[in-house]
Amino acid sequence: MIGKGHAIAGTKVSISYGWNQGKEAEIVLREYVSGDTPAEIAEEFKIIQSQNERCNKNTLSFIVSPTIEDGKNLNNKDLEELARKFLKEMKLQDHQSIGFVHRDKAHTHLHIYTNRIGFDGKAYNDSFIGKRSQIAAENVAKELGFTRVKEVQQGKLQELKGLRQEIKRIHDRVLQTKPKSLDDYINKMKTYKVEVIPTINKANKLQGFRMEYNGVNLKASEIDRSMSGNKLIAVISQNKSFTRLKEAPRNLLVLNKTVQLSSNLASKITKDIIKGALKKVMDTGIGM
Structure with a gap:
């Protein structure tokens, strides 16, 4: 209900x-x-x-x-x-x-x-x-x-288990190429027919990502927790820089458009930093 x-x-x-x-x-x-x-x-x-x-x-x-x-x-x-x-x-x-x-x-x-x-x-x-x-x-x-x-x-996610696993395999394959930006990641996913859709609110703040594949549209985190927005940004940050990030990035470049992080997404990234989960991260953004 x-x-x-x-x-x-x-x-x-x-x-x-x-x-x-x-x-x-x-x-x-x-x-x-x-x-x-x-x-x-x-x-x-x-x-x-x-x-x-x-x-x-x-x-x-x-x-x-x-x-x-x-x-x-x-x-x-x-x-x-x-x-x-x-x-x-x-x-x-x-x-x-x-x-x-x-x-x-x-x-x-x-x-x-x-x-x-x-x-x-x-x-x-x-x-x-x-x-x-x-x-x-x-x-x-x-x-x-x-x-x-x-x-x-x-129930819906269980029905789509096979498709979710396939998207996760594509995601892992793309990450092995060490994309240096979100746009790089998005473009590489597209070559495997997976469309990565940034969720940006009216305040021009990035809230997360959705993935569309074979006619199915899911939140990235519904496919696998490791694919959530904060995890994805962290991984790409490691590819971009070897300096330790002290706080969540303020601005990002997504599909050639500069956006800010939503407070929820920024908070999750900051918590990861506090926990020591991020080893190599970017400066103020992953802007390309």
């Missing part, structure tokens, strides 16, 4: 989407609301939200998606229980909420809209709400005996 969440400003518009009859929407949860239209529900939210005018994104939007197989067996009562348990995990059980089920596709899923402002006028802390939503969904799935994301991922 997957959980997603974020704070939004357009309460009425979002609830209207949840109530979309074209998606065979049905209300499965009402918590401290009684309206019969999106406008009425939004107005009820607004009454509470008026206590805290500093908060602009004052509604929380969640999507909770059981697997296709789990979803087939859930009636509206089951889905109400699922929604309530999810909100309790998020510590939002005492906030106004309305939840809908969409059955327009094979993948039955819930849309839950919750007032971010509590009855005391305080705004719910939405820090890392996406990650927390996923953890909440995992906990509820475990409690209800549903398939969890990790189980789905593990």
Whole structure:
């Protein structure tokens, strides 16, 4: 089961989407609301939200998606229980909420809209709400005996075991040539029909790598832990320089584009350095 969440400003518009009859929407949860239209529900939210005018994104939007197989067996009562348990995990059980089920596709899923402002006028802390939503969904799935994301991922990776091993062999073969840059590594992998795709966020920060081979796209770390971004950068750094790196590089050149490291990736590299895992590394980058 997957959980997603974020704070939004357009309460009425979002609830209207949840109530979309074209998606065979049905209300499965009402918590401290009684309206019969999106406008009425939004107005009820607004009454509470008026206590805290500093908060602009004052509604929380969640999507909770059981697997296709789990979803087939859930009636509206089951889905109400699922929604309530999810909100309790998020510590939002005492906030106004309305939840809908969409059955327009094979993948039955819930849309839950919750007032971010509590009855005391305080705004719910939405820090890392996406990650927390996923953890909440995992906990509820475990409690209800549903398939969890990790189980789905593990099953998928097991099915692709042979292909993962093949990509790992190609990776090892390329590293034996001692590529002196990420671009050198990427180009050599490409000669074996493995496309290395850097994951770069909107802030122009490198977060890691994905590998595409024979129509399958996986995170490098899903293929093998030794292929994670911090490990790959470390190995190439050793090929580039014999000086010891005292901190994670600030800038890298990837596909002829200068990028920075994400804080998470930089932190992992720094931890490796502290542990003494890196013996030979680069200066401020592996820029070519």
